[in-house]
Amino acid sequence: MATAKRDRQGNFKKHEGPKPTPKPVARNAYTPMFEQLRDELDAHHDRRDRIGKASRDITALSKKIIFSLQRVRKIEETLPADIQKEINSRLDEIAKLLASIAPEVQTINRFRYARSLVCLEELVEALTFCHYLTTQTLISPAQLQPIIEALARQGAAVKEDEVMTTDVDQSAETSVPTVGLTDDDYIYGIFDLTGEMMRFATTTSALTGKMASSDVGGGDRDIVHDMHELGTLFEILPRRSGNKNTWEKKLDVTRQSVQKVEKLGYDLKVRGSERPKGWVPDLSSADQEDSHE
Amino acid sequence: MAPLIDPALFDQLKAKIEEDTEIRKELEKIIDDLSQHVSFTQGLLSRIHSTPRSKYDTLIPQVEEGIKKEVESIATLNAFASNHPFFKPKPRYNSKWTRVVQEAISTVLLCAWLGGVGTESRPGEVGRLLTLEEVGEFFKVPINLKDRDAFHITIEDYLLALISNIDELSRLAMNSVTLGDTELAVRISSFIKDLHAGFQMLNLKNDILRKRVDSIKYAVKKVEDVVYDLSLRNLLPANKMEE
Incomplete structure (x- = not known):
């Protein structure tokens, strides 16, 4: 119930209901022009805010997926059922969020709001990590794009079901706007992937006493080898994509991750047999590296 | 593999x-x-x-x-x-x-x-x-x-360019007085004030545009000072006196 507001003395305040209209601005020859520009700018700011909000949620969900994936103990074709279930439910939510902003990031707006859409980097990290854990290969942007598009479509389809419009089904398939993946989203996502691989290698080797490698493919390479290969990829790539400082910083973190994993490989080789099963090395410093991202 | x-x-x-x-x-x-x-x-x-x-x-x-x-x-x-x-x-x-x-x-x-x-x-x-x-x-x-x-x-390009112009014109207001063209100074003054009112209608975020828009007030001050100096000495052009 709305009650009349009182001032400090307990007297009813004068202005109730709608606020008095603000003093009309003195109009001049340029007022209409500025009004038009203001509306355009407002629309732009609002759109950026909406994208930013969805992006924060997608980032949080992607991080949760990564945490779930860190509970995996070996590289194999199918993820443990409970973890897969967790991931699926997060992906469903991400799908809805992607669908909600997809119409706003078409053509020119994709790059215009690229900074508000940083969540894609995190999503790439989660999806590539998932792909690595099931196939022990690095997913390409060409493989990744359809996955993200499918998510956006799936989210749009869910929304339409809720609105009870069943007649649009196949026709919408092609016209539903999706979210495009940029080169930067991919490459920086892969940078972050190396950090996750390092953590994965550390936990699995500590808990299982073996370097993680795939059973499916014959297991002729382990994660130490993979880290080296990823490290080399970034070292060989021409150094200039997006912001140079970001690139250098990420490359530095990647180098450290590679070295941590090679140290693990060495430790296992030399002292592996001496180490009691279940011994866990101190991960605190490694965690600190990652947490400020 | x-x-x-x-x-x-x-x-x-x-x-x-x-x-x-x-x-x-x-x-x-x-x-x-x-x-x-x-x-x-x-x-x-x-x-x-x-x-x-x-x-x-x-x-x-x-x-x-x-x-x-x-x-x-x-x-x-x-x-x-x-x-x-x-x-x-x-x-x-x-x-x-x-x-x-x-x-x-x-x-x-x-x-x-x-x-x-x-x-x-x-x-x-x-x-x-x-x-x-x-x-x-x-x-x-x-x-x-x-x-x-x-x-x-972009809109931002246009507005930022316009703000640079306001700065330049506020300088011109002073110099036109020096050159004896008080009418131009008064025109600039009313133009800048109108634009200032226009810019105040924008809902700005904390970005470069906001920063530059904030600087317009100095240009307004500058031209107002010029007009004030002129009016004080009865140097305003006759048809603009009532403004």
Whole structure:
């Protein structure tokens, strides 16, 4: 119930209901022009805010997926059922969020709001990590794009079901706007992937006493080898994509991750047999590296 | 077993980065070109501070020549840049690019305000403000694009250019008094005050536009001081006294 507001003395305040209209601005020859520009700018700011909000949620969900994936103990074709279930439910939510902003990031707006859409980097990290854990290969942007598009479509389809419009089904398939993946989203996502691989290698080797490698493919390479290969990829790539400082910083973190994993490989080789099963090395410093991202 | 990284993937990534570098190099050339024409035109325009209005007839055509070169450069930029995503970050070049384009807009706005860049259908006159649409038509480039990705002039470009103009005009207000043209000073004053009112209607975020808009008040103060000085000494032109 709305009650009349009182001032400090307990007297009813004068202005109730709608606020008095603000003093009309003195109009001049340029007022209409500025009004038009203001509306355009407002629309732009609002759109950026909406994208930013969805992006924060997608980032949080992607991080949760990564945490779930860190509970995996070996590289194999199918993820443990409970973890897969967790991931699926997060992906469903991400799908809805992607669908909600997809119409706003078409053509020119994709790059215009690229900074508000940083969540894609995190999503790439989660999806590539998932792909690595099931196939022990690095997913390409060409493989990744359809996955993200499918998510956006799936989210749009869910929304339409809720609105009870069943007649649009196949026709919408092609016209539903999706979210495009940029080169930067991919490459920086892969940078972050190396950090996750390092953590994965550390936990699995500590808990299982073996370097993680795939059973499916014959297991002729382990994660130490993979880290080296990823490290080399970034070292060989021409150094200039997006912001140079970001690139250098990420490359530095990647180098450290590679070295941590090679140290693990060495430790296992030399002292592996001496180490009691279940011994866990101190991960605190490694965690600190990652947490400020 | 399949290799971790498909060799084709590496080639792909490398090619993309190299392509970006090529684009940047090409842009660099075009922007440098434009930048030269812009600073030449700006240099000519700086003569307004020492040129009485009766001599604009010789000054303005010179400025227009400079602007013509700018238009040509912008056409090149438009043709090249429209093949690539407009807002895609172009490392270390984006800020320079937008700044130069804004400066070019600003020279045209100033020239038009001083009575230049008239057309047959609309002759130039002192005090004329080109709108964003008119600036777009003048440079023959699109403005404020929303549905397709190509080179264009943004609202922010236009507004920032307009603010640079306000600064320049506030300086001109003082100098026109020195040159004995008090009428021009009064005109500038009312123009700047009108624009200031307009800018105050915008809902700004904490960005560069906000910062620059905040600076307009100093220009307003400057021109108000000039008008005050004039009125104090009864130097205001007669028809403007009542304002």
